[in-house]
Structure formats: C-alpha cells, structure tokens
Amino acid sequence: MRHIIWDMGGTLVNTYPEVDRVLCEAAFGDTSPEHLRHVTDLTRRSIAHAVAALSAEQHLEPEVLEAAYNDLKERWRSRPAPVMDGAREVMARVSELGGLNLVATHRDRSSATALLQGLHLEMDDIVCAPDGMARKPSPDMNLLLAQRHGLNPAEVLCVGDRPIDVVAAKQAGMPAALLVRPGTSVTLPDDAPGALVVASLRDLLPLLD
DSSP, rough: EEEEEEEEEEEBBOOOOHHHHHHHHHHHSSOOHHHHHHHHHTTTHHHHHHHHHHHHTTTHHHHHHHHHHHHHHHTTTOOOOOOTHHHHHHHHHHHHOOEEEEESSOHHHHHHHHHHHHHTOOOOOEGGGTTOOTTSSSSHHHHHHHHHHTTTGGGEEESSSSHHHHHHHTTTTEEEEEOTTTTTOOOOOOOSSEEEESSSGGGGGGOOO
C-alpha cells in the first residue's frame, strides 16, 4: 500500500481522553472511574450516540453536553489534542514512498482544520462529512478521495478506530486497519471481515511499500 485515508478523532489525533472527561463531567459532575468507563463505552460508538444516551440517562438537555463538547473544540484551537503515537512516523513513510496522506472525517471542516494546523499535520487532502457527504459506514468519502487523486483502491489503506471505518473501507474496495486500545476485544461486522487489527500505528509500517 502507498496511500492512507486516515480517520481523525481516535486514530490520527488522540481526542477521546479529553472528550470522555468533558462529557463525563457535564453528565455526572465528576470523572469517577465508574462514570468515565461508562462514557468511554458510549463515545467509542460515536460522540453523537454518547450525547443522546447520556442526556436520556441523566435527564439533561442534549444542548448541555453539546455545549461542553463545543467548548472543548474551541480550546483545541490553541491547545490541540495530541497526535496519536506513531502517526507522524507512518505519515512520513507514506510521503517518502510518494504516497498521499488523506483524511475522511465526520468532524466539521473548521474544527478539523484547526486541529491539523495546531498540530502541524500537513495532509494532502481532507473530506468532511458535514460538507454534504454521507457519514461512515458509507464509502462515499473514501471513494471521493480516490476519485480526486486517481488512486487504485487496492493501494489505499483506510485506518480507523471503529468498525464503521472498516465497513466504509470494504465497501470502497479498500483494505482496512482498525486501531484498538491494547487489551480491547473487538467484533468486526459480518459484512466487513478481514481488517488488520493493530494496537499501535507503527504496526502499519511493514504494510507500506
């Protein structure tokens, strides 16, 4: 593989620890281990799912949780979440091989651009679902990036941290890698078998040629 389509939050940028703490504090008024584990389980499905579930459980208006998350995104403009360990090395290797580092994200373009700029991550292209693209597990963002750059899907590795990233890759005819926390048990969807499951982004380096 020569090119990578990166998911952003939880894959390229380690956003989840801060998101989990902010939503936990907004929902429960604390960040106790029990509450934090519960929030973590919800956000790993999606942040929208976590907001909906927590607002229903805690009898809160969703806007309370959304405001806490939006405040965090504003803070990221000056103090961005850290780059995921190993990401810079993999990106550098892709560039050395003449490949492209691309992003397909559910994040709005303003937030995504601010994070990338704050972290000095230079991507070759980015597609954001809020610009009018179908969200994953739809393959549309992946297919658009491949079409824009004339890429052979078989040479494009899609890297994400959720099963929907795998489904989107497979439906686009692209190989997939799923980044998981060490010790995490993952069940891949029946319609998207065969993803490489890695605990470190550095595990991707041998795949690049």
